[in-house]
Amino acid sequence: MTDATATTPGAFTVGEVTAATDDAMRALGRDLAALTRPGDLLILSGPLGAGKTTLTQGLGEGLGVRGTITSPTFVISRIHPSLVGGPALVHVDAYRLGGADEIDDIDLDMTLADSVTVVEWGEGVAEGLADERLEIRIERHPDDTRTVHLRAVGARWAGIDLPGTATGRG
Numbered sequence: 001m002t003d004a005t006a007t008t009p010g011a012f013t014v015g016e017v018t019a020a021t022d023d024a025m026r027a028l029g030r031d032l033a034a035l036t037r038p039g040d041l042l043i044l045s046g047p048l049g050a051g052k053t054t055l056t057q058g059l060g061e062g063l064g065v066r067g068t069i070t071s072p073t074f075v076i077s078r079i080h081p082s083l084v085g086g087p088a089l090v091h092v093d094a095y096r097l098g099g100a101d102e103i104d105d106i107d108l109d110m111t112l113a114d115s116v117t118v119v120e121w122g123e124g125v126a127e128g129l130a131d132e133r134l135e136i137r138i139e140r141h142p143d144d145t146r147t148v149h150l151r152a153v154g155a156r157w158a159g160i161d162l163p164g165t166a167t168g169r170g
Contacts, residue, residue: 014157015150015164025051028148029058031163032134036063036116038087040156041130045123046138051146052120055136056091063116065089071120079111090117094125132156 019025032042036059044052057069064084072078072093080089090111111117112129119126127133132154139147150162 014152015162017148017150017164019051019146019148021144022051022054025054025146025148026058026061028163029055029060030062031058033059033062033116035160035162036087038114038116039112039130040116041112041126041133042116042118043122043126043133043135044118044120044138045136046146047140050138050140051148052138055138055148056089056118056120059116059118060089060091063087063089079115088115090115092117092119092122092126094119094121127153130154134162 017028019028032055036042042059044055046052053069053071060067060069060080063080063086064082065080065088066083067078067080069080069089069091072091076094077090077092080091082088088111109129117129119129123135123137134157135151135153137149137151139149141147148164150164152158152160152162
């Protein structure tokens with residue numbers, strides 16, 4: 001279902017995808033990787049076990065980065081360099097951070113322009129990192145299916161056929 005109703009200037013919900021399995025979440029991540037470019041910020045939110053890291057694993061596969069994608073909860077941030085000449089994946093877990101001030105302390109501004117940056121648990125914390133971003137909210141249902149809501153913010157995403165839109169896959 002697509003909802004193009006603007007809620008704030010430059011922001012609108014662009015898609016909704018149902019992912020029935022972990023493999024479907026990884027496939028969605030791979031689909032998103034094909035649409036990303038250096039400088040993109042993706043903010044992931046959802047409850048524990050929703051599939052944020054699983055989606056990021058697919059993104060890493062699609063970007064062709066080095067290293068196993070695991071939750072960076074205790075190290076806060078990991079950089080996965082590209083093996084194929086593309087952007088690195090910077091994977092951040094903001095769960096243990098106290099707010100936007102603490103996210104500034106990990107110097108994401110040093111890598112943001114040249115990487116694809118994913119911030120798990122980033123809602124309410126990471127929006128100040130970039131005016132243009134993709135906000136991804138994941139709902140996990142009792143039957144273990146997930147509904148993934150994609151919300152584009154800024155001109156960067158205008159005209160991009162994201163999964164779950166009328167023209168995008170998913």
